[in-house]
Amino acid sequence: MDNLPAEILLLIAQYLEPHELANIQLVSKYWYNVFRDNEIWKRLCFEGRPRRQHDIGLDQRLAELARAAERLIRETSTFLQDVNNTTAVTGTEWNETRLRRTLLANWDPTYPQEDVSFYHEYIQRHAPHTISWFQESRYGHEDDRLHHEATGAGILYDQGLADKLVAPMEDGSIAIWEASASHSRQGTIIAKGAIGLLPNRGSDLDYATRLRQSQAIMSETGTIECVSIDNVRRRGFFAVQNVLNEVDLATLQVVSRTPYPFPITALSEAHHSTPLTVGTNWTIHLHDTRSPPVQSRAVRTELIGGNPASSCSNLQTRDFGDHVSLSQPGALSILHLPTAREWDGNGDIWVGGRFTSMLNFDRRFFPRLRGTVHSGARLSCLNSIPFSLITYDVRSSRPFASLSLIDQWKELSGHTLIAAGEYKGKGSLELYNLSSDPARSINSSDSRTTQNRDACYQNRQTASRSKLLSVAPHGTRLVFSDGDGNLKWVERDGSTGVRQLNINEKAPDTRAGHNGTVEQESGDIVQKILPTVHARQKTDHSNTPFGKDNLIIWTGEGRLGMVGFGQRGFDISEMEDQAREAEAEELRKKEREYGGEMRRALEHQARELRWMRGYGL
Known part of the structure; x- marks a missing residue:
């Protein structure tokens, strides 16, 4: 054959x-x-x-x-009419x-x-899904089944693939899980730091006090983007209230603590070659780990983003220091774009949050505001893909776009800025084109470009009936979560559905266009989506091993899970049973060894007594 x-x-x-x-x-x-x-x-x-x-x-x-x-x-x-034969x-x-x-x-x-x-792609679009839950950080008696919740999540990548999952816990410690699909201990905790490490509650306090104070501080944080991992230096940055903790992930020891004037609400992606961008309730800072903290000067930047037609003249800058002061609170997500990309007229730092405009900065001229892009929605998450946007309107015109038009758009270099949030109580998924073609790109310094239908697309009708919480690229699709516990996959046009599932369902999900009856459990939600394939570190996805292009999720109940497709996920209960059986077997082995040693000792003592009696003693 x-x-x-x-x-x-x-x-x-x-x-x-x-x-x-x-x-x-x-x-x-x-x-x-x-x-x-x-x-x-x-x-x-x-x-x-x-x-x-x-x-x-x-x-x-x-x-x-x-x-x-x-x-x-x-x-x-x-x-x-055939041109050559002139026949109909x-x-x-x-x-x-x-x-x-x-x-x-x-x-x-x-x-x-x-x-x-x-x-x-076919497997991820059509195969049944599995949700595997990472091992819980338990405490107390085993029968009580008590566990500490995760208060954030980040991934340590190795050559673009997830290697370790890192999360701060409500007891103030840091836990590390094995996240590699090729490892036999995938899903288990392999390291855990000291209780009270992040809130700085040390051994000078007794255990109960340290635990109680740590739980109060960690539960008060409430920040989604509170963890950022530097994969090159293998350092983790953890925001706890107004303090940024830099931790060596090899030793799980705090390297530095940097206080900020207000509670930290967002961290950008950490990269060894660029400073970390830190957002607080009222300010935005650049944090360079190579230099000591500098006392910030008084600064105020007034942002007016309520009117879509507002221009740059409405931005009144009174003073510039080493940070930006916001007129409205709540920076919730910070995105870094590659600095080596082709110039598109925008800066490389984007900030979104409870205010209705995205803020754009050029790191070279920070803290000067480069411009804003009015959204109208209150944004929860920002992300990007390294390709230009082909909007849903372009693809669905007449009623389908021509081949030449599609090829023309695909040859255009650029990035697509992805935003997820809430608009008038409903979910809003927004796509903005960043390219070198001014006619097909938005420019933060000119608010009129956001009115260009070829430069942006806002899905506020079919995305979700509830607020969108997180968004991420996944293969050739986009995946986002909403306030109803759903994970939804759409094409890169931001509208065409691919599949969806609810993390509270017991039954398998159904593909888009197929209805099914499912049984609901508790109303948990997905707060953060973390792809196991790093979009920027690994661009050749065709060589990604099967079963490694999955999603790690952090839920509102502090659970960590992995969503996979087309194969059996890991089962922590089986691993824990095997571990307990191994511990029991090890205990029985030690008991047998101890029993054998005691028997030999008693036999030796009996021989000595018999020998002494032979001498009349």
Whole structure:
């Protein structure tokens, strides 16, 4: 069978189901390479796609309308005049081919400079999901089943893949879990710091007092973006109230403590070559670990972002110091863009929060405000992907964009700024294009550019009925969480649904466009989403090993879990049972050894007594 040409095998593949294609790869290495062909699985991803976001069940009338329009185009026949033969031929078959190519191009989420494995994409889009929960940090008697909650989460990456999960605990300690999918102890706690380490409650206090005070301080923090990990220096930054703690993750010892004038509300991504950006309730600072803290000077920056038509003239800067002072409280998320990207007219630091405009800074001229982009929503999370935005309006025009138009947009270099939050009580997912083309990009120094429909897209109708809490790129999709406990995946257009699940469901999730009855547990939510593949450190996702492109979640109840697809997740209960059995076996072994030693000692004593009696003693 290995002598069959690849063309014949690919023809056979068109008649096989996805699960058959997956199994047939096991026949031989030759068949493995043939049936892993990217075009096969790309076609399957395309054919299994939902037609529109409305197919999830948010608006069936619009879904029916979209399907009717597509059916009308498919059934329309035109008569074409053959230029060479001057004969009239029906264009039905030609229309079908052109329509399929157009639909595929409009759907195709990849970019020319991106390498994607559609085999993995198909699994993450359609395979059943699993949620595995990391080991809890327990205390007290085992029968009481008491455990400390995590108050944040961060990932230590190794060559772009998750290696360790790091989290501050409510008792003031730091716990580290094994997060690598290739490790047999995945999901277990492998290291834990001292109680009261982060709130600086030392051994001068008794255990009960140290624990009580630590829990009060850590539970009062309430910051989502309170952990940032420097993967190169292997340092962790943990915000506790108004103090930034720098911790050596190898020794779990605090290296430095830097106080700030107000409680810390957000930390940017830590990178060894750039300063950390720290946001408090009323200020924004740059924290450079190479230099000692500097006393901040009085400063005030007035931000007016209530009117979308506001221009730069409305920004009144009274003074500049070494930090920015906010006129409205609540910086909740800080995003760093690569400094080596092509110039797009914007700075490399973006700040979002309870105020209705995103703030933009250029690190070279900090703390001078470069500009603002009015959103109107109160944002919870900022993220980005290193590709320019092709908006939903562009993809769905006439009713589908032409092939040349899609190719033209994909060749445009740039980044897409992703924002998630709340607008008038509903979830808001927002995409902004940052590129070198002024006609297709937003510019923070010119608020008029946000009115360009080709430069931004705001999904405030179909994203969620509740506030969006976190957003992250996942493969060629975007994933976000909401206040109802849902995780939803959409295409990069920010609207077309892919799949969704609820972390409180007991039954498996259903793909977009399929309804299912599930049983609900407690109303937990996902506060933070952490991809196990670092989007910036590992750009070639086609070589990512199977089962390692997952999501780590931190919930409102302080639990840490991993969402995977198409394979069995790790089971901590089994590992704990095995560990307890191993401990019991080790105890029994020590008891046997002790019993043997005592028996030999008593036998030796008896021999000595008999020997002494022989001498009449």
